Every structure is written in structure tokens, then in C-alpha cells.
Amino acid sequence: MARYRAVFRCFAGCDGEYPLTQPLYRCPRCDGLLQVTHDVDPLRDRSATAWMKLFDERWMRTQWPYGSGVWGKREWVAPDVTDENIVSTNEGGTNLFWGERLGKEIGLRDLWVKLCGNSHTGSFKDLGMTVLVSVVQQAVRQGALGTRVLCCASTGDTSASLAAYGAAAGLPVAVLLPRGLVSAAQLVQPLAHGARVFALETDFDGCMAVVKELARRGAVYLANSMNPLRIEGQKTVAIEIVQQFDWETPDWVILPSGNLGNAAALYAGFKMMQDLGLLARMPRLCVAQAAQANPMYRAFAAGKDTVEPIHAEATLASAIQIGNPVSAPRAMAALHAMDGVVEQATEQELADACARADRTGLYTCPHTGVALACLFKLRERGIIEADQRVVVVSTANGLKFTEFKVGYHEQRLAGIAATRANAPVVLPPDVERVASAIAEMAAGA
Ligand SMILES: *Cc1c(COP(=O)(O)O)cnc(C)c1O
């Protein structure tokens, strides 16, 4: 793979390029964001058809490392990482669920939900983490790193993923969590993997400020999506979606967003496909935010190109409770290039959307609820049309959010009218009583 090449460059376009194994998180010239750029010309040695064929041949195979949806596209991701340094849990290759019944309810024939939460640690974060930890493993073995301690600020899923990949690689991990703002499953995941968990008396933005300073001092290696290695892995979700439609492009992709790294990643994936001739046209993007934490929505509604940081209020969609999104400039570029929109969902709307979707066979996390609620609004307004093909990205597994699910069905969520609550019926072990309850149920169905 020597002919393929990827390096860090300044996102704003300053001169200079840096190897991916260098612990660098900001442009040394302007202090702005970095991006991974690929030499596209060598990649043209295969035609678009040949790339599709190669990716299809590798799709979910047992041959290491191609069982991974990410490493099956390694030439487009991190071409210099060698097999022995790859730290993978067979991430990617997740189900694209046909939302047939839910789509019918809203007058949409072609609704699909990309279940990124059906992954090793239960969220899409695994797609990026495999790349970051693999590059770190290679850098460590080359002696290119000062510190081996991987560290992130997290709203729960990044830390779970980093801890798992760090443990798989045998690298030390420290995570900074906002105290009391992650689910029980998300808290126990890094603990179980032996990471050092620091619960800080602040929110995500506060944790992010601390980890940035630790990284600046060289005390840790930064594993947040400010580090563009994460984005390189996450961009494969765009390629997977198109691949799962036999290389047809959908009309819309709806993405629940907080720090906005995934929005940037989605665009990076589609852009690379476009550059190499695999994409007929750009899909449209909907960045879906919680109304409680909506800095991108505010910027978009005001027609502004820059995102003003806000104080994010508490939201059930805890993984996107972010007021100062690190990747805002990257996401703004994605919105422009994808003719994008930004929509928001209230707490009531996201809870209703989850409950409604779950009744059609999905099992949605609250962030997916945000995306679905935004879909319902765009459909009602006719911005999404009846015959369009829509993909909702489900970012995490509903099983991580049991408190939310139970709270809803027991009608214990503050301020939420749980109109689809479904609590257990307690009965004595009496056949007649159960039979008559079932008869009643059948009569109502
Ligand atoms: C991280 C995360 C998001 C937000 O992704 P960003 O890249 O921060 O915008 C959304 N949903 C879930 C479940 C997440 O873990």
C-alpha cells in the first residue's frame, strides 16, 4: 500500500503536512483544526467499479482485518497502518434496517435506519476509535510518542469505546466524564475495561477544556474527535450506506449531532466517493440537534457561518449535550457542500419519536429519537418528499439507555407525557385471570 498516502494538514489551508503518527491536534501555524488528507491521484489506479468490487469482496470476510467495515476500506482510511498494528473489534458492517412500518406511518416508502449502535461497545464511536488506537499502536512501536496514555473527554460513548480499544491494544486509558451525566452502562464500560475514570463536577464542555490542556502539555494522547484520525474511521459509515444500497446514493441522511465530528466524517466519506467516481450525487444532510443543546441549529437559523458557543442544558439525549462543538467549522463545510439543513427536537419530541419507532421493531437510543423527530418534521413540511430515500443514522444502541426506557414506560420522566407508556401488568398466577386479560387485549388489537 506504499503508493497510497495520507497526512495531517490544516483544515483552513495553511502550508505544512505532518505524519499521522505525530501527536498533533492543531495546526502549528494558525492553531486551527487539522484534517487527514489523502493523495487522491494514486487512488485513481483503480476505477470506481474496481473499488466497489474490492470493497464488496472484502465485506464482512473472516480474513484479517477485512471483517471490519473500516479496514475493508483501509486504502481510503489509513493506508500506512500495517496489519500487526491494527486494533479492531470487527466494527462496521452494521445492519441497515428497513423502517417499513415507521415509514408508512409518515408517508415514506424508502426509510432506512443505519444501526451503528450494533457495534462492539454499542455506538458508532468504534468506527473512529479503531483507527485512532491502531495509529497510536503503530506510533508507540515506532517510538514516535512521548506518552502512551490515551485520554478523552466524553458524554459516555467515546470513553466506552476508547477504554475497550485501549484494553485490546494493551495501552493505558484515562477518561474524563461529566459527573452524573452519563448512563449506568456508559459509566461501567470504561470501569470494566480498567480505564481510570475521572468524574468531573462539570459538563462535557468543561471536561473537553481540561483534556485539551492536558494534551497541549503532552501529558496525554488526545482521543477526542478534534483528533481527525477518528473522523477517518467514522467516514466509512457513508461508504457503507451507499454500498448497502448496491452503490446507489440515498437522497437524505439524518444525523444526531453534538460535537459535530460525525457530520464532518459523513461528508468526508461522501466526498471521497465523489472524488473517485463512486457517487452519482451528494445526498442532502440533516444535522439533528436536541433543542436543549442546539448551537448549530441557532447558527443555521440565523444564517450565520460561525457557531457561537452556548451553555448546553440537560437533555435525555445526553451524548449530544454539548454547547461548544469542536468540529463546528468542519460541519459547516459539510452543510454547505451537502445542501444541508439543521433541525432540532424537544425532549417531548425525542421521547415520543423513540417510543413510536420502538413500536415498529426498532430499539432506539434518545439520540436516534432526536434524528427521528427531525425526520417527522421535515416530512410534515414536505422538505423530505414521499418518494425520497432517507437514511437515519442511529448512533447508539438503545440497550445503553435503560434508565431512559424504563423511566418512559413507568411514566417517571420529568416533564414528559409518556403517551405510549407500556408498563407491566401485575397479576396472580391464575390462568383465568391471564386468559381474560389476553382476551381483552386481543379485542383491542
Ligand atoms: C457521540 C455521539 C453523538 C454525536 O456525535 P458528534 O460527532 O459528537 O456530533 C450522537 N449520538 C451518540 C449516541 C453519540 O455517542
Ligand SMILES: [Zn+2]
Ligand atoms: Zn492552519
